[in-house]
Amino acid sequence: MKELARKRDEDLIIKGRGLTTEYFRRDDEGNVESIDTALDHIDISIIKGRFIGIIGHNGCGKSTLAKNINALITPSEGSLTVCGMDVYDEESRMKIRSMAGMVFQNPDNQIVSSIVEEDCAFGPENLGIPSQEIRERVDRALSSVGMFEKRRNSPEHLSGGQKQRVAVAGVLSMEPECIIFDESTAMLDPEGRQDVLNLAHELNEKKGVTVLWITHYMEELTGADHIFVMDNGRIVMEGAPREIFARDEELVQHGLTLPGITLLSRLLKENGIPLRGVSLSVDELYEELMALW
Amino acid sequence: MFRNITLGQYYPAESVLHVLDPRVKLFGALVWIISIFLMDGLFSFLLATGFLMFLIIISKVPFSFMVRGLRSIMIIVIIASVFNIFFTPGNTLVEAGPLKITDKGIINAVLMAIRMFYLIIGTSLMTLTTTPNNLTDGLSRSLSPLEKLRVPVTDIAMMMTIALRFIPILIEETNKIMKAQMARGADFEHGGLIKKAKNMVPLLVPLFVSAFRRANDLALAMEARCYSSGKKRTKLNPLKYARRDAIAYIIILLFLAGLILMKIFL
Amino acid sequence: MAFIFDHVSYTYQPGTTYAVDALSDVSFQIKDGDSVGIIGHTGSGKSTLIQHMNALLLPTKGTVYYNGQDISDKDFNKSVLRSEVGMVFQYPENQLFEETVMKDVCFGPKNQGLSEKEATLRAYEALKLVNFPDDSFDQSPFSLSGGEQRRAAIAGVLAMKPKTLILDEPCAGLDPAGRNELLSLIRRMNEEEGITIIFVSHSMDDVAETVKRVIVMDEGRLFMDGDPHQVFSHEKELEEISLSVPPVTSLIDRLIENGFFKGMEKKEGYTVTTAKEACELICSEISR
DSSP: OHHHHHSOGGGEEEEEEEEEEEEEEEOTTSOEEEEEEEEEEEEEEEETTOEEEEEOOTTSSHHHHHHHHTTSSOOSEEEEEETTEETTOGGGHHHHHHHEEEEOSOSGGGOOSSSHHHHHTHHHHHTTOOHHHHHHHHHHHHHHTTOGGGTTSOGGGSOHHHHHHHHHHHHHTTOOSEEEEESTTTTSOHHHHHHHHHHHHHHHHHHOOEEEEEESOGGGGTTOSEEEEEETTEEEEEEOHHHHHHOHHHHHHTTOOOOHHHHHHHHHHHTTOOOSSOOOSHHHHHHHHHHHO | OOTTOOTTOOOOOOOHHHHSOHHHHHHHHHHHHHHHHHOOSHHHHHHHHHHHHHHHHHHTOOHHHHHHHHHHHHHHHHHHHHHHHHHOOSSEEEEETTEEEEHHHHHHHHHHHHHHHHHHHHHHHHHHHSOHHHHHHHHHHHTGGGGGGTOOHHHHHHHHHHHHHHHHHHHHHHHHHHHHHHHTTOOSSSSOHHHHHHHTHHHHHHHHHHHHHHHHHHHHHHHHTTOOTTOOOOOSSOOOOOHHHHHHHHHHHHHHHHHHHHHHHO | OOEEEEEEEEEESTTSTTOEEEEEEEEEEEOTTOEEEEEOOTTSSHHHHHHHTTTSSOOSEEEEEETTEETTSTTOOHHHHHHHEEEEOSSGGGGOOSSSHHHHHHHHHHHTTOOHHHHHHHHHHHHHHTTOOGGGTTSOGGGSOHHHHHHHHHHHHHTTOOSEEEEESTTTTOOHHHHHHHHHHHHHHHHTSOOEEEEEESOHHHHHTTOSEEEEEETTEEEEEEOHHHHHTOHHHHHHTTOOOOHHHHHHHHHHHTTOSTTOOOOTTOOOOSHHHHHHHHHHHHHO
8 A cells, every 4th residue: 555655646547436336226117126236435546557356256346346447337436537537527438448448258249250350450440540550450469469370260260268369359459558357267268268367467568558357266366466355345355466365264255265276385384384475386385395395 | 950051151262253342242143133034035044144154163162062052942943843834824735633734834934943043043152252241341331322311331230240240159059058958858859830839948048048148248348349339430451442343343234234135136 | 887988989070071070989987876077178079978978969980878778779768868867068057948946947857747746846856955045946047146047057957866967067157155065066966865977177176176086088089087196196198188287286296206205206196186185295294
């Protein structure tokens, strides 16, 4: 928090205060039956260029947060600025969507065209960008996700991981500052999952794209800069992975499970083995154990 | 079960017909349909046959591939021909009870069969040499004057693009759900018409649910990528006429003119 | 012996240019009461394999026997097989269609020719077995959460009282809590109800903590067959077919290889798959 206080507002790509989203459930006559509070007065600040993890069990409000940031829904209460633009401002909505692009969960349900490059062009086409520039952007985007060779293919014959790469290219072609991955690996096999995660890290490191990685797999967040844990529409924990992973009892309470290696390092510590802290990777724990010996 | 139909399929090859602007091919298909009604004499038949053979050869699509697609249409053609044979008045050749076969009946049946085959081969030449996406593009550009009449041509084109993308997905989904329900003992094969229709419920309900869910997801994804209906969009590959397209237009018009002249003077 | 696969091969669209060999020369047996994991990456033939166990596909070569009967036989009764071998497909909630959960779960038993009353009884038992909340029995299946939908769908298969249950990626898309609950349900069905379990997954972790035997598939061939400890001790071979063993296993393997454990060399058929086992092993070594 101290670090955040020092940062000036320009460095914050996303800033939300008291952000609230309520869904009204209505009966047949249109009277409000009940109110679901999907987001409950959230304060969130995200620094440009970071890799941010947002984790929580299904229905904790993480997808609603993503939709707010992408201006797909307007908050019921509170303030939210994305890339310096106010989400309440009708005029900036398209701009926000192109600046904070979103990759969804189901690879099949977000690809519009039956030709890879035409799908990748969908965003820029909507923005009214001239054909020549769309061509340049599409080629660049497809190259940076490693799908340039397949640009004339049909998405039908691609693997799940490759489809998600195409979806990422479709966002990149809008030249965003931030990409939100909303459980983009949930329907992939382990190979595809690793593949898309690596791609997100690569874009973050090489292109300086801010990444919001939303997931319910703890093991995907070992490389994140900062993690938000959500439950019941609130942010319940926040910090660097090592701090968060060390608080395993709290995590379990919020319906999450520790990755195997982290769990092992916890068990070892409980059994009196003098490890420094929690381990996030096989390499780390291996080195520590070998050093002990 | 959908694999045997080649009608409306695209056959990838490198030919003049493949690279032609889809608008030219749409126009060509329209002219071909008109010409089917224009040909009635021997010479016009010969001209049309020659023209069709010329197109088939330059398309580089194997003739056997085209014919395979005709099999499913065969039944319709046969039924139509049979009706023609038996129910055309003229000089009776053979008589069996109430059924009569006449000379005109036979000629009509043959003409009819040829016309239908020509119609199908000619129009499928267009789909065989044009990718569905290209065809959609061509159609939306050809129809763009209708926009002045407030016909939402861009939205319709978008719908066609999405349909092309999701039809194979939904077919696969149908197969999956069918298998899942069969594993729960559902029977899609036996029983009468009403029973069969009733048995379809466990297939259709999940299919609709899934289609709606996909539509929802897709709408959200499209919105997230800045789509809004009715807005002017640019294109990655805008359609542009080349010289070969002009030549193709001239050839098509010459063919049409030839047929009309034959109809008037022969 | 529930299943015998005898040199089974399967080709999609044989004789055409699209022909794909999905299974080639696969032989193995599954006994009653077994719990077997089938792993392999996408396209390794797992799905094709399990569809043979329900006669949804018949082998193009070789024979599949169910209780000693050839499933390709003309006289073979597929409906008996299908009622005895339950199949839970990937994302099974996609098959829900009735107005209420109860009615949906009754669909299978009714197709088996049971009366309304018997079917309801079966459905009730099955829903209880999967810990489905009582007060949601009469809700529309479409108003449930993802995890509940999945359990309702599994109950729909369990209500047919299968002797064997095949589950294709049952944990896909579930969050950790949902996943843990489902895995323990699968174990319970095998241990308490005596149902033969065939569990298809590409997650080594899920398989390691659930089943007693693992079959690894690669490019339509049977690559390995043994208990999880045995199979996961072949880390290198598994990596070659782009499958990775659980991280804990990989850590212990590296420790053994580099002499962390005195007097223990890497031995065929010995490995550790869970964090608890690994902790015990390391602690006993250090306390020595």
